[in-house]
Amino acid sequence: MKNSKTRQFSVLGDCGKIYQFMLDIYERDWRNGVPAPFFEYAYSSFGSWMDISYSYKNRIWEDNGEVVAFCFYENPVTDIYFSLKPGYEELAPEMVAYADEQMPIKAGERQLILFGGQTALISAAEKLGYRQVYERFDMQLDFEEGLDYPLPEGFHFVKPEEYDMDKIGKCCWKGFDHEETEGPWNHQYEQANYLIQTAPHSTAELGVIIADGQGEYACFAGMWWTPQNKLAYMEPLCTIPEYRGRGLAAAALSEMYRKTKKMGATHMTGGDNEFYRKIGYKPAVKWMHWKK
DSSP: OOOEEEEEOOHHHHHHHHHHHHHHHOOTTOTTOOOHHHHHHHHTSBTTTBOOTTGGGOEEEEETTEEEEEEEEOSSTTEEEEEEOTTOGGGHHHHHHHHHHHSOOBTTBOEEEEETTOHHHHHHHHHTTOEEEEEEEEEEEETTTOOOOOOOTTOEEOOGGGOOHHHHHHHHHHHTTHHHHHOSOSSTTHHHHHHHHTSTTOOGGGOEEEEOTTSOEEEEEEEEEEGGGTEEEEEEEEEOGGGTTSSHHHHHHHHHHHHHHHHTOOEEEOOSSHHHHHTTOEEEEEEEEEEO
């Protein structure tokens, strides 16, 4: 047995350590857990989307002061994730047992989010009575394939030095259909939007914004460039309703591809939406949802 010790996560003290840990164990298929920007993006969006009030339940395992495993929740708080350094698979039963006993549960519901390749964790979950209830594949763009969709006529890319935070907020509000249920943009969650853009490892200047002829933002794609992993982590992506179906998102990702390829990126994240497949993304990350 390795000399591992465990302790609870501290938001103020451990975010940087967890970010570095996730950089160190990253694989393109997420077999060791999520990429570092996944965690930072979630925890920098508190107040609008992410509830960090249960973060004291997140748990760290260390070996001689080095982080080797991490159990944490995202959104909703009942979705539990695991990051585990190769060579420490013996910790998997303890990690899953901790999640089963201590991580948030609501209305009797909790689910473990596991990824293809997390075999030790899957085995431990099965032994505790968990069963897979759903799976999906997120897609990635391999930069050897390339991406080159043109910007539609009547639109233009906004220069990074001209980015307007208020317009970004409005674009995201409309682009994620908040108007349908929460009304017109009125600076809701403005503080959270600034927090995301100014997170420690945010690369907001590499985001891509497309505006119409009147200067209104029509499409926004955020970027968390992760040079250590040669990863272009794209989050979020949205187009306002009145401009959907015109190719703006494909043009935004093509511009993002051009920007990050020059910096050494080899791949870019996407989602499971059919849109990504249509423009050349390929299935890359297997998500599995497990419940009792």
